[in-house]
Amino acid sequence: MDIMSLVNKDFIKARLKEGKRIDGRGFDDVRDLEITTGLIGTAEGSALVRLGNTRILVGVKLAVDKPFPDTPDEGILITNAELRPAASPTFEQGPPNPEAIEFARVVDRGIREGQTIDLKKLCIAEGEKVWVVFLDIHVLDYDGNLFDAGNYGAVSALLTAKVPEHEGRESFDMPVLHTPVSCTFAKIDSSLLLDPGLEEEGVADARLTIVFDEEKNLRAMQKGLDGSFKRDEIKELMDRASRKSEEIRKIIDQKVKL
């Protein structure tokens, strides 16, 4: 994201040299994470995520449509993200820009490749009618690390979504197979920081998003920005993500059950 760094780049880097993040967090500390589900009555599932001051609302809508010819017995997942001008002075009105598209596709990849939804159970009549799951991510307040907030919101919204009653078939819970959890790191000089805030993102050299499922299998990755990672950095982040994703999954599970 093309953000003016809000605090001085040198200041952030100087603090990092001392091993400190500007908000006092440890390198592996996630900001306060709050998740509230079911706020939107018009959606079949919804989750409001607050990750620090980043706030994202995810809605799940279902509609009936024809299946794709090559998967006649499976539902369809469509993910979209809107970086609306309300959320940041740098977001502009208009169709999704490359940033919004990458964001939507990285969240989608985690959800899809993580087999979050059991798409077979969303078949109504093979080759004829299946459920389409629209996963819409609406950014309300942008304070850094959309990718993780989007993932947590998507998983939470799906975990609490209901497939509506249809032609006599009763409503049922969204069939969820796995809960893939995303961990995004920013690289600033040689520091690798989990859950970068807005100011950290503004000065980051590179970004790595790693998605693990609950069986510690890797499901999706995305490197971003014009910096690079050394191999041992990737290895280190893999270990850290593997550990942290379990912690975060517990938070999600807890919030979603409340």
Place this chain on the structure above:
Amino acid sequence: MDIMSLVNKDFIKARLKEGKRIDGRGFDDVRDLEITTGLIGTAEGSALVRLGNTRILVGVKLAVDKPFPDTPDEGILITNAELRPAASPTFEQGPPNPEAIEFARVVDRGIREGQTIDLKKLCIAEGEKVWVVFLDIHVLDYDGNLFDAGNYGAVSALLTAKVPEHEGRESFDMPVLHTPVSCTFAKIDSSLLLDPGLEEEGVADARLTIVFDEEKNLRAMQKGLDGSFKRDEIKELMDRASRKSEEIRKIIDQKVKL
């Protein structure tokens, strides 16, 4: 509309203080109104409206399509307006801008809410096939007060339109239930002027469009511009519109029958 006022704002206002409009009209005088119907042989109905130097051509085209699921026994009305660059130095090439969209929607609202067309009679086969009425408003020459000219053209084109022969069913006259008539006023300082011309529009503070049907029922309203109306001004305009709309309806009826 973002128009350069062609005559001096102060001049218009000074005249109004003396109770005079720049073209000598009384505050409730409509400019010369000419309506010619049936000029366009390729349309199922058409009307060329000349209101002062504003000229608008309205065409009605019919096509067969599926009805909307919630109104399986009714035809469909779709209204569109084109502010083409030929009509004004300020109109630009491109898809309809907010001005054109508001214009089309205000005309549409008068026609739709005024129940001008008996949409039930445009059902061919319930749930299967109905007539779609495309009401296309093409501005030829822009000299102020598009909203009223558009309304007069739309009503006149519909009153003279034919539903074409279809699969053995004979052609018949467009089933018209009501003739809603629009009166638009501009507020300049404290003067309230019917049928504002281009120069008057250019200096107006606020605009109010009021649509009455022939039973003196209110069918649609739209306030515009960044000024405001006092409550007693609205009441006054309601009375004036109620009276003037009857006069204008007579002119339309007369022109359309010629």
Place this chain on the structure above:
Amino acid sequence: MDIMSLVNKDFIKARLKEGKRIDGRGFDDVRDLEITTGLIGTAEGSALVRLGNTRILVGVKLAVDKPFPDTPDEGILITNAELRPAASPTFEQGPPNPEAIEFARVVDRGIREGQTIDLKKLCIAEGEKVWVVFLDIHVLDYDGNLFDAGNYGAVSALLTAKVPEHEGRESFDMPVLHTPVSCTFAKIDSSLLLDPGLEEEGVADARLTIVFDEEKNLRAMQKGLDGSFKRDEIKELMDRASRKSEEIRKIIDQKVKL
């Protein structure tokens, strides 16, 4: 095309006064023409054309769709051209601009009006299913005279295309009736030059494209640019095109058979 002339306009014109083109060609000389077919395995037909340094890749793709209501027993031809930024510093990213649209339509006109494809033979089930032929012209390297290069590529790709196997009906050769061949001339002052190169195009006053079939029938023409032609110039070009198109057809036939 809005190209900066790469060499001096005066220089080109001065040479032409001496009867010489800047690359030494005679006025009726076509640049080296190489055609290679079948390079693209994902296409049902393809041709790479090199005309001087202009390089164009044409692909033919087939798909099954409904016929148009007024030609229920005929296949459908759709031609598209992409002037991609890779091919010239003056080509920009985005939907086809007027230059690209004129290019596609002039090539299409030659192929369509030249009855290159026997569209009746592309009917699968009358009124139900026909073959759609997508003729896609991709400019790789732009060094002048796209119109002719596009035509040679389109004809060559179609001559070597296969209609794929479909529901038990075996694959067969694209049914080709005629081979229309295009000759484009640039007018610079009073010189009329076949196959203008990039620099010649950049200083041309007018352009004339003439398409003849193998029976010496005229199939399509297009005049371009803001200059004009005298009647006897048109007559002269007609004769030259009639003669040259035969020569070029032989080259195409030869290349395509290899």
Place this chain on the structure above:
Amino acid sequence: MMDEVIKDFDREKKEMKLIDENGKRIDGRSAEELRPVKMKVGVLNRADGSAYIEWGKNKVVAAVYGPREAQPRHIQNPLKGIVQARYNMVSFSVTDRKRPGPDRRSIEISKIISEALEAAVITESFPRTTIDVSMEVLQADAGTRCAGLTAASLALADAGVPMKDLVVACAAGKVDGQVVLDLLKEEDNYGQADLPVAIMPKSEEVVLLQMDGHLTQEEFDRALSMAIEGCKKLYEMQKEALKMSVGGE
């Protein structure tokens, strides 16, 4: 465009009793009663000003950025600032998912809300600038333009934008032949008229006024009065919300 038309057709009169023999509406309200409304100012971190409103089942958040330099330059007005309001319905805010992006309805609403806010904002104070006002409808149940405009004016106040007055909006309409305040979705769909009104409450000047449906002149007078009374009640809540934001958080 078809989508909008579908919605317009929803208005078609269906057989449905919306007011019972005791004059109670389907949610138990009387004719002149507002739905429950909650407002909160300063709800967003990045925006220069923001507000959130829950109005019946409507949920709308408004954000203000600016005054800031208008871009591109040719839209700048050397004499005053521009208010650019954008009303947007989130895709999952309605029963049938809405395709993201502006449609004709939202473009019209954005235009008239911009004009209504410009009537109140003292735009002469900041020439060449733009004030960007976003209204995001998160959940919709009729009356979203009034909810959005009411929240937008709070967000402007929260951003410290100088205004002659707040702007507050409320609709009245006709349902089962009766004039009532603040239509909810079923009333809007199956009622006979809708009249959204916005005023600057101190002067009671009307800055937004639309009507569609079927009203006698007398019914219009009644509906306009009722809507303005509704606006006044909402204005008290606006002032309360602003007070809370200064005192509270």
Place this chain on the structure above:
Amino acid sequence: MMDEVIKDFDREKKEMKLIDENGKRIDGRSAEELRPVKMKVGVLNRADGSAYIEWGKNKVVAAVYGPREAQPRHIQNPLKGIVQARYNMVSFSVTDRKRPGPDRRSIEISKIISEALEAAVITESFPRTTIDVSMEVLQADAGTRCAGLTAASLALADAGVPMKDLVVACAAGKVDGQVVLDLLKEEDNYGQADLPVAIMPKSEEVVLLQMDGHLTQEEFDRALSMAIEGCKKLYEMQKEALKMSVGGE
């Protein structure tokens, strides 16, 4: 894109007799006869220049604005003005309603008409400017590009734009195997060739030339001569219309 293709396919030869045993065409014309044409200059109020033409069942209005400063600036040519013609078919001008907005056909026609007009306009007289020429086809019956271009050049003259000469356009074509002047819709749809031509009449220089269909070289020569003769007749009407506009209104 499909729309255009449909139109192109209309050209397909159908069984239909277009010229009878006496050489009369379906509207009673002989091979070399123009349809009835009426022209009027100065028909619009706002435009700097305008003209209206009725040509058979074609009805086209042309409007000219400029020369005025070209915007955005980077399109300005420091050596000469630009002619930007826009040919547009109104949605109800054809039997099956046309979706508003430019399609590929109208973009191509706009381009070649711009070029044809630039040949006549003395663009060197007003560098950095644009002359905007709109042609609105209100009713169409084959030959609209010729009608539009003929009206556009009148509108330029009406606007006082300096030109070397007027531009005038007319088509010839082949119908039932015969070369004829000025095809009407059925002849265009079921004929064998169409050849629209535009000239500057004083010099007879050709500024627009297109052909599609099937013509021998001899037929082409005949058709081109016929089209140019048609242009000359229309040129007389253009001059008459301009005279009327000066003397008349």
Place this chain on the structure above:
Amino acid sequence: MMDEVIKDFDREKKEMKLIDENGKRIDGRSAEELRPVKMKVGVLNRADGSAYIEWGKNKVVAAVYGPREAQPRHIQNPLKGIVQARYNMVSFSVTDRKRPGPDRRSIEISKIISEALEAAVITESFPRTTIDVSMEVLQADAGTRCAGLTAASLALADAGVPMKDLVVACAAGKVDGQVVLDLLKEEDNYGQADLPVAIMPKSEEVVLLQMDGHLTQEEFDRALSMAIEGCKKLYEMQKEALKMSVGGE
């Protein structure tokens, strides 16, 4: 958008044996073997730099223009140049014709390729400029982003753009439960994971990394090593191709 989803769904596991009992893949390769690759530099006339790559059945051409002044001006960075990569699949490069123009997939790939190239290009050397890199996929068979990026870096070198190092890309993945190098189309469609990687070969720093599918951490380590080994082999071919272009043509 549906189009992309269809492609994503192609990945669905189908019954198909992709590795035989001898460990041979459907095109006869072993697990760690690259498809045949050919590279050629300087293949286009107009571009400032260009390269062509054939990689299995993939055929991709890359063209570079610039550094040249960035337009419009407001995108200029006063401190460094911008690399704008555009990855494009030609309509006939895939089995089912692709609609021309960018889709969401190609926009994402263009973004990450731009970032990968910016890591290598010494952008500080030419502030305010843009370097435009086009990759045209003429025939596609899985791995086109790696082929495109590998060719793009050759085209940059051919254009004389100063770089810290070349960039070279190669994917590894999981097929029939086994980690293998350089997936072809059927392996990509019916395999379990894909891991495209790009490095600057001298430092082995990773500038592009994506993964989708299903890998244990151990499999990931193996796949990453394998992909980097593949990159190194390709790097030798890149150097050879550059040598040929200097020596050769």
